[in-house]
Amino acid sequence: MPLYLNDDQQMLHDSAAEFMKGEAPVSHLREFRDKQCKDGFSHALWKQFAEMGFTGILIGEEEGGLGLGYVEAGVVLEEIGRNLTPSPFLTTAVAGVEALNAGGKALRDKYFPGIIAGGTVLALAVDEGAKHRPDQINMAATREGNGFKLDGKKQFVVQGGSADMLIVAARTSGAAGDAKGLTLFAVDAKANGLSSNSARLVDSAMAAHLQFDGVIVDADAVIGEVDDGDTVLRRMLNAGRSGAAAETLGVGAGAMDITVDYIKGRSQFGTLIGSFQALQHRISHLYSEMEIARATVLKAQQMLDEGSSKAELMVSVAKAKSGKATALSVKEGVQMHGGVGMTDEYDIGLYMKRDRALQEFMGDVNYHTNLVAEMHGY
16 A cells, blocks of 8 residues: 555544644643643543544444544544644554454443543553563453452553543463463453552653452453453554554654744854754754654554554554654754753653653563564564
8 A cells, every 4th residue: 555645534634633733732731731630631622532533433333433444543643642632542542442342242332432422531451560561461360250350450551540441451361471361351440449549651641550459340341252362452552552653653743843943943143043054964864764654654554454464563663663763853852942942931842751651652662673573583
């Protein structure tokens, strides 16, 4: 497939760009940061996402959604990143929906209407340490009556304190490191035995450290098959990682745009600094890196939509490349702004903070570079 958007996708891009710029620009992030909002995002804005149809992008038309794909979800996520819009779109409408798509109809019927209406928020409870290591899941899920009992902890669960439902990965057999033996559960966020300790991330988003002490769920809470949850988990992670790559790409593009605008208007000794050849070379290099990243992200999304057997490889390439390119973008942006780039008055520092949070979400550059090497037999 060609590495550019078709007419329908471009129309969606234009609509999403206008919406984010008008309803949720960087000033919107500052508003929620400064008032220390406990959720870190606006529930009213989430309902506006629903009115635009964004929340149902990956939900089938027969279930009330738009029935679109990862390319379209990525279009929305890139504009979220470009405007630093705080929202649960990635965890709920992309990764969460993909997990539920692999589950039973009863769970979809229970949660999809709320997601489509912008009234339901999902969170992904996967990681148990400071870094993303899904192969080391050790939370125990033991048989209890006709259901399961969950014991253990989950760390840095984005929107974990404001979610209505948690998608929890736990071990029903085997030990940490085993490929099989995982099961995914849909757990009510108000379940008995579940406690939450909120943490504000560097980009002002909210996460939670969750403790499960004998949380009881029935058999209907299982997403997919018992002991075969790695299949659903991989689908959910591929969705989340490709989405995070798209949002990261938007962060890098937004940082580059404001940096270019700044050097076009900033004078030093009576000369616009944008006329300095050294800065022009650096911006040109940054532009080329961002375009390469854009191509890898779009290719990963297309391969997921096609159901390609090599999609997982390309997703890791996209997560790594978008991370490297955006890290370059925010660093160059701060440097070209000079000393004021480190002050809160200028937006470039906010882009650097969002980049740092997204780098860690579902695996940083080093993690995915290593995955790519392993997939090639190294």
